[in-house]
Amino acid sequence: MSTDGPDPSGAAPGDEAPPGTPGTGEDVCPRCGGSGKIDGGDCPECGGTGIVIAGIGGG
Numbered sequence: 001m002s003t004d005g006p007d008p009s010g011a012a013p014g015d016e017a018p019p020g021t022p023g024t025g026e027d028v029c030p031r032c033g034g035s036g037k038i039d040g041g042d043c044p045e046c047g048g049t050g051i052v053i054a055g056i057g058g059g
C-alpha cells in the first residue's frame with residue numbers, strides 16, 4: 001500500500017481492480033461524480049477519467 005508511482009496497468013487509485021478483471025465493471029466515480037475533476041484538478045480517485053472499476057455482481 002505504499003506504491004505512489006504510476007501504475008503500468010493503467011488502474012486509477014480508486015479502482016478496485018485492474019480494467020478487464022472478471023467480475024468488475026466501470027462505474028461513475030463517486031468522488032467527483034463522473035466529472036473527473038475536483039477543485040479544478042484531476043480527481044485523485046479516478047485519475048481524471050470520471051470512471052472507476054468496481055466489483056459487480058457481488059454477494
Ligand SMILES: [Zn+2]
Pocket residue numbers: 029030031032033034035036037043044045046047048049050051
Ligand atoms: Zn473521480
